[in-house]
Amino acid sequence: MDHDSYSLPLSRRPRRLRQNQAVRDMIREFRIEPAKLIQPLFVEDVETQREPIESMPGMHRFGRNDFIEELKRLVDLGIKGVAVFPKIDPSLKTGTGREAALDPDGLIPRLARTVKEAGIPINLIADVALDPYTTHGHDGVVDAASGEVLNDATVEILAEMAVNYAGAGVDWVAPSDMMDGRIGAIRDTLDESGFEKTIILAYSAKFASAFYGPFRDAVGSSKKGEYLDKSTYQLSPSNVREAMVEVDLDIHEGADIVMVKPAGAYLDIIRRVRERCEIPLAAYQVSGEYASIHAASQMGWLDYESARDESLLAIHRAGADLILTYFAAEVAGK
Ligand code: PBG
Secondary structure, eight states: OOGGGGOSSOSOOGGGGGSSHHHHHHTOOOOOOGGGEEEEEEEESSSSOEEEOTTSTTOEEEOHHHHHHHHHHHHHTTOOEEEEEEEOOGGGOBSSOHHHHTOTTSHHHHHHHHHHHTTOOSEEEEEEOSTTTBSSOOSSEEOTTTOOEEHHHHHHHHHHHHHHHHHHTOSEEEEOSOOTTHHHHHHHHHHHTTOTTOEEEEEEEEBOOGGGHHHHHHHTSSOTTOOOOOTTTSBOTTOSHHHHHHHHHHHHHTOSEEEEESOGGGHHHHHHHHHHOSSOEEEEEOHHHHHHHHHHHHTTSSOHHHHHHHHHHHHHHHTOSEEEETTHHHHHTO
């Protein structure tokens, strides 16, 4: 070893720039801003309700009125976008999900009309996928004989669903289903119906992940403790290049913003996508990521606020412009 390079006095002392809070603030490279955070919210078709979601501490299933109140609170905190997820009454679910998903008086269209009539200045983002509406919880139509999740039959419904939502006032549609060709079909159908201003946030690199567990619990799309395998349409966690193919296709088909999901375990994918394209990139810090930080903190094994903030910084640093996170309101308000 060359001992000369360790000889004193040291000419390079990186710790100079860490010696007090003021200098640390001045050299800070990344910062989480409220405008970059999108809050996911759960809703249920009742007038007033704030039902806590057990596996997602601090999150609730809001009734219609409470949802509107919550939106106003988020606006005051500087949040510009909210992603809404419905828990649908089981009696309305069917094998295809078609009836409830295309109902112009369904929960999401009714809420969207209320938000627009009230003039709440927030972007309303709604998932386009069939899982809240199907009895089996898959994101698409399941062929009764083979059990296969049918691509083209699903895409047809999703395109109509996007128009149904856009017509009611949803600002961004977010296809989260991972069917082939759905971005192009949704874009065409929206445009033909006069909704050329509706933004498409594409769940482009969405992986078949174990980290969606608490979410499925929250919207009632799978039975508690039961893992629903979506690996014939969601990406394998082992594949990077395949994820890039999905991103390229979605951009080609007309996505305005692409998304990687989950976030924390897929920072390499976020970085790759960021370097690959010039359109905005979102990342979704999913329910299981949120629940893990809460659970470990409750055990006293992690410091809650620093673990939370560090998890968000990592996602931003990897290259995400926007972050969907259950921490959004809390972090924006601190
Ligand atoms: C539905 C959907 C899921 C999530 C968002 N939209 C679950 C799934 O694909 O099974 C997960 C979000 C989260 O876990 O926070 N297509």
